Amino acid sequence: MNYLLIADIAKSLLLARWRQSLVAAIGVTFSITMFIALLGFMNGLNDLLDGLILNRTPHVRLFNEIKPSLEQPVNLSDEFKGGYNFIRSVKSSGSRPEIYNSAAIMQAISADPRVRGFAPKITSPVLYNAGTIDITGTVSGIDVVAESDLFFFKDYVTAGEPLDLKNVGNSIVLGKGVADKLLAEIGDVVQVTTSKGGRLPLKVVGFFQSGIQELDKVQSYASISTAQKLLGKPNNYITDIQVKLTDLQMAPAVAREYAQRFGADAEDIQTANSQFETGSFVRTLISYVVGITLLIVAGFGIYNILNMMIYEKMDTIAILKATGFSGGDVRKIFLGIALSIGLLGGLLGLVLGFSLSLLIDQIPFNTAALPTVKTYPVNYNPYFYVIGIVFALLTTYLAGYFPARKASKIDPVIIIRGK
Amino acid sequence: MVGDAADFVAELQVDENDIVRIQKGQRVLLTLDSYKGQVFEAVVSRIDPIMNEVSRTFSIEAEFTDRPPVLYPNLTTEANILIRVKENAMTIPRSYLVGDSLVIMENKEPRKVVTGLKDYLKVEITEGLNKDETILQPNQ
Incomplete structure (x- = not known):
């Protein structure tokens, strides 16, 4: 059959009642706009919340935990292995916080194809000396470049230049809370004492704000070599190796393998932060449900309007059939009307949804907890746009299908005789 | 050293x-x-x-x-x-001990026993229980 002719008839029917068609299209447009904006916003927020923790958490962390040794000497000895040994007091061993043979381990990790990168780290409890007052805290020795690369360290340095940690000898980036207590400005020198009594004057080159206030009150950063100097340790002294993988899902398997291979404790991100995945999954689910509900409501609007149109155009349909159009052709005409409403409304909805997302992206959103975030976060994943247009076409097709089927079944003889 | x-x-x-x-x-x-x-x-x-x-x-x-x-x-x-080595000592799992010194016998009657060494997993029974007797795990 001639599709051009059918399209032409559909177009004239659509335009003959252009106000109704417009209302139907606006319904679709509105729901698609909201669907896109809602999903973009929800996912942007999700990414932000996940990023708060996930960006800064290594996928696999290698360290030495202080814990009682599992294999007590008496259980290892041949003579007493068989019996049950009551050990009155087991003390934790593991007096060495540093990772044994760290240089070789780091070499092995960097050769692993599953690893995107790693950053060595030294953590050390310290006292910041301000006059006669001592403030307890922690200094982490980090590799600034690797840390910025993998864990976005730069984003959390709110004042000063993070790279100065590497370039200026004996420098420190103070947590904002620590700096407020010490009344320290950039360029000042603060005294830091370790638990072993080592004391070092360090130059403040920046402030650090993590978004977790309790952390900012104790945490400061120095370069690895400065931390080693502070502790009086040689340059192979590393307490943590933080590994980022190419695929986060592999973390538990890799952690188990590393713990076994390197003889250290390994913790994976899923164990450390298991609640996060559940949270983001539920939030995504809610936004999808709301978006799809909007589309279904719009679908009912289209259904009503097409139904009305068919009642009004009974005569037209009768004449079409009388002049030789088959039931299938009439159905195609009405489906064509429904789909063009869906397509036009949907495309317009995509454009408006994108504009609305851009608008949301401009709204200021300032919070002390997130120094790097200035506006509301929005995710522009093209996947949402594809889902949006597919759903628009699907709901309008379903909404048009039943009225179209009814129209195709009209008997022209009854209509014409009835007039 | x-x-x-x-x-x-x-x-x-x-x-x-x-x-x-x-x-x-x-x-x-x-x-x-x-x-x-x-x-x-x-x-x-x-x-x-x-x-x-x-x-x-x-x-x-x-x-x-x-x-x-x-x-x-x-x-x-x-x-x-090594403080003491004891051959043929009788031990029961710690969770079978009720309170400080009671075990539940097969006929659901509690019986007092004398305990020796204890840790978080096992308890040594020095008196009051025979090695042929059966004890029940108490209900939580």
Whole structure:
């Protein structure tokens, strides 16, 4: 059959009642706009919340935990292995916080194809000396470049230049809370004492704000070599190796393998932060449900309007059939009307949804907890746009299908005789 | 570990809670960080009577009876001191003990027993229970 002719008839029917068609299209447009904006916003927020923790958490962390040794000497000895040994007091061993043979381990990790990168780290409890007052805290020795690369360290340095940690000898980036207590400005020198009594004057080159206030009150950063100097340790002294993988899902398997291979404790991100995945999954689910509900409501609007149109155009349909159009052709005409409403409304909805997302992206959103975030976060994943247009076409097709089927079944003889 | 070049003793720290049980001549089983997975033997040779007030521990010395081939001063060691060895002792899982000294017999009657050594997993029963008798796990 001639599709051009059918399209032409559909177009004239659509335009003959252009106000109704417009209302139907606006319904679709509105729901698609909201669907896109809602999903973009929800996912942007999700990414932000996940990023708060996930960006800064290594996928696999290698360290030495202080814990009682599992294999007590008496259980290892041949003579007493068989019996049950009551050990009155087991003390934790593991007096060495540093990772044994760290240089070789780091070499092995960097050769692993599953690893995107790693950053060595030294953590050390310290006292910041301000006059006669001592403030307890922690200094982490980090590799600034690797840390910025993998864990976005730069984003959390709110004042000063993070790279100065590497370039200026004996420098420190103070947590904002620590700096407020010490009344320290950039360029000042603060005294830091370790638990072993080592004391070092360090130059403040920046402030650090993590978004977790309790952390900012104790945490400061120095370069690895400065931390080693502070502790009086040689340059192979590393307490943590933080590994980022190419695929986060592999973390538990890799952690188990590393713990076994390197003889250290390994913790994976899923164990450390298991609640996060559940949270983001539920939030995504809610936004999808709301978006799809909007589309279904719009679908009912289209259904009503097409139904009305068919009642009004009974005569037209009768004449079409009388002049030789088959039931299938009439159905195609009405489906064509429904789909063009869906397509036009949907495309317009995509454009408006994108504009609305851009608008949301401009709204200021300032919070002390997130120094790097200035506006509301929005995710522009093209996947949402594809889902949006597919759903628009699907709901309008379903909404048009039943009225179209009814129209195709009209008997022209009854209509014409009835007039 | 301290000593002259050929003869080493192991210096061990014992918690004040446990010190009264330590006597000279008791056997000591040692693992050394430098010898992973191997067990060596020594006997308690000296108990220093002055407690270290900072760590709340007593220093004791042990002489090796089964000496590792190479030793250096200040190596790290972890030791278990054998206080008593008992053959054919009866132990039950700790969760089968009700309160301090009751077990539930097969006929659901509680019975008083005398317990010996205890840790978080098992309890030694010294009196009041026969090895042919069955006890039940108490309901939580």
